Amino acid sequence: MKLAYQSLLAGVALTVSSLALAAGELNLYNWGNYTSPKLIEKFEAETGIKVTITDYDSNETALAKVRAGGHGFDLAVPSHSHLPIWMSEGLIANARVDQMPNFKNVAKEWRNPDWDPGRQYSAPWQWGSVGVMVDTSVYNGDINTFGIILDPPEELIGKINVAPEMNDVISSALLYLGGEACSGDKELLRKVRDKLVEAKPKWKSMDYGVIEKFAGRDLAASLYWNGAAFRARLKNPDVRYGYPVEGYSLWADAVVLLKDAKNVEEAKTFMNFIMAPENAGLMSEFARYANSIVGSEAFMPEDMATAPEVVVPEEFIGAGKFYPTCSPEVQKMYTAIWTELQK
Amino acid sequence: MILRRRSFVIKRMPGFTLLALACFFALYMPLAPLVVYSFNEGNNIALWEGFSLRWYQAAWENQLVQSAAIRSIVVATIASIIATVLATMVALATTRTRPYRGQTIIYAMVNQPLVVPEIVTAVALLILFALIKQATNYHGYAYLVIAHSAFCIPFAYLPIRARLEGMDRVLETAAADLYATPWRAFKRVTLPLMLPGIFAGAMLAFVISLDDVVITEFVKSAGQDTLPTYMLGQLRRSITPEINAISTVLLGISVLMVTLIFFLSRKKTA
Structure with a gap:
């Protein structure tokens, strides 16, 4: 009874506080479990702005809610693949991120991404890549190729996993066969299909949750994301992450100011805030993905600042590329290949 | 319950035990690892590292979980009260009157949330509430409460209606015979008798809203994550047994409520 009373009181308090749209508030709409609580505490202490975080679980949900309007959010964090849609639908306001004081900290390769030319709209949040994880105690040859998955060496056969993500798998195969992701070249896509179908019997699984399987040495290779590769290495020191030299795809999430934001100044303050090295370091410390801010390594935990999964080695930077969402026609062919692969 | 009294006993049908066991197995097996790994010592939801309650403690101390849980309970409490009051009125209007035109339609309309796919309702509400939010600039909890109340109504309605239909009309008729006004007869006779149904309905509505x-x-508007939406948000990154712990607690609450409903609705035949 007492608990119920307290909860009711808390509920009333919540309702009242959400009614009073006082100055100094900020509503951030972000992926769940992605915002560092320490970062928010620091921001609130430094600026006096109270931050409310609301979670979403997919780009589609976020887009649907923001598109409908009346959402009450100021900032959102879409992925690069969806950002052009947000822009073309006029959901984003131009915050002139490139003129913010802390923009000077943004690494030069992140200042002019294809999906936000000139970087006026979006402040960098975190990013990662699609590559290969290999247990080097099983195979110690060259791991910087998708050949690990598609033309696997003898030692790895039957110990390979592939992330069940259509776009990542097919785009990686396209890159491996000398094409570009989202290519509409039917001849090439046919080769991709044959390659994948031929390789599949050599795989063990197409699944998520690989970290524990590498830890238990059930798997020896996987097409996967860098963040998980990093966490797997902390559990099994033989795990290495390969950056395929034939090309690999990158993803990035970026903070954008919504057109119908109520707290525009507060939102811009936040965008500037996260581009400071010490704050970007906090972000990465929590979510364990790389950020795009020069000097943030100094504020990351030791194991992260030196991790080759997080800090891309110089020689592999050039091979990584961003790919937009494929056109509907290509998407259809992808789906056809994917269906065949699932059989 | 009717079956038990008749001579046809389903329990004696060939293969009954086996089939029942298979059904229970399929229903409850997937939950077993979830519950087991909530007690895992390690960070992992698939690698057992010993027994510990650390994830329960972690969830309990997690501020985000706390506020989401309180929000869930507040919304579920208010929504289930509203839904139960409305459902009681509808149940009376569809059982304690002379049959009238459109009664079946009312019945169907009240039960609409059971039939319409949830995503359809969700998208419809998203669009409608977005318009209202833009027009009024109000972003409070009313939207969640209204939405939850609406889809909880049939869940509250069904047990109440079942109770009313199972109740002997004689007592109510007797009250009327003894010159009780309709209101008095309702207050002194009908309401006390239907109370177990109302409680069962309210609890079912509460659980449905909670889940x-x-x-x-x-x-949801800004800052209105409930426990289930908070959990959904966690899925993009690697999951820790904390989610198992929260799920186990939610599961426990649901099971407890359903057990209570069972006992409440059993009383009526006793």
């Missing part, structure tokens, strides 16, 4: 994901995800 809802899809509609909540689409209707």
